[in-house]
Amino acid sequence: MLTTLPLPDSLSLTPQGSALIAEIEAYLATLPVQARAVVPFICNYGSTVQRWNAGLPQPQASLLDRLAHRPARPIEVSVADHLRLTSRYLTEVGWVQGRLWDSAGRVCLLGAQTAVLLNGYGTPYTVSRARNQVMEVLHATGRPVASPDVFNDAPTTRQSDVHLLLDRASARAFSLGI
Template identity: 50%
Template sequence: MHATTLREALPDLAFVADGSALVAEIEAYMASLPLPARTLPAPPPPNPHGSVTAPWDLGMVRPAPTWLDRIRHRAPAPVPIDTATHLRLVSRYLTAHGWTQGRLWDEQGAVCLLGAQLMVLAAGYGTPDIAYRARVLLMEQFTAQGAYASVDRWNDAPGRRLVEVHRQLDIAAARATSTLPTA
């Protein structure tokens, strides 16, 4: 697929630095998908009856624009989080919105692992560097288990189940927590 067409199929990734490893990974993954999986669905219509759900972000403080952000018409600074928190938020996002394979997200709003990472970033939690570190942790974990070296190939493997996704995210979060420096 031509590079400009691929970029048109992607959501707005302005919150991720241009030329970052995460953007390159997203583009490579999208290019590997068949054409129907590359098209972005329309967002689902709102529930006319309303809904009451627990927040996927664990009730964390959401990024709020300062007066300078408002004057300059820019997004607020992201909430700083560590790699373990990023992985936990990805798991929570998957629980709240659903999980899919073979595409970033589907018509119902379900996302793959990479899609969940992007949504956590887009919500203002963490930086692309933190998300990339989380992906590296997962890749190391899959390689050590003799499975896949790519998070996306692991996610898209036939027979994969959501419970396995959550389990691997929990293991990676525990590993990330155990490697944090102590005060």
């Protein structure tokens, strides 16, 4: 919940300013809890705390996007970058088996790929190609499963296995130039 700070008497709020504040508060209310949480810029050990999408620009809605009430154009990412972002997203929010997400906000492999896409990085075609790379790695490593989701939900699969799979698939995509 946002709290409003009292303004000094010398400052007066215009109707346009009030509308902007209301728009910002409405936007912040739509963000997941993790995005609203205040985190330190420097952790106790001295390394910089970074979000899963650090180093990439945020998707910015153009004036036409805002007028048409549509999301911003996605940031173009390669298949290799999508797989790396998926792994970083899983690291930040946590991993779960047997469902897309749980009440704590953790996601499965498909849920992480969907979240990366919904946050404006890549296109559905990028996600499809990334899933193909994951399948290629699964089959090349002797795990002939029907989909990456079956691998994710297997009782023997651990979060580290998913990260290793994503890393190998990303390296494969990078070597193919996609």
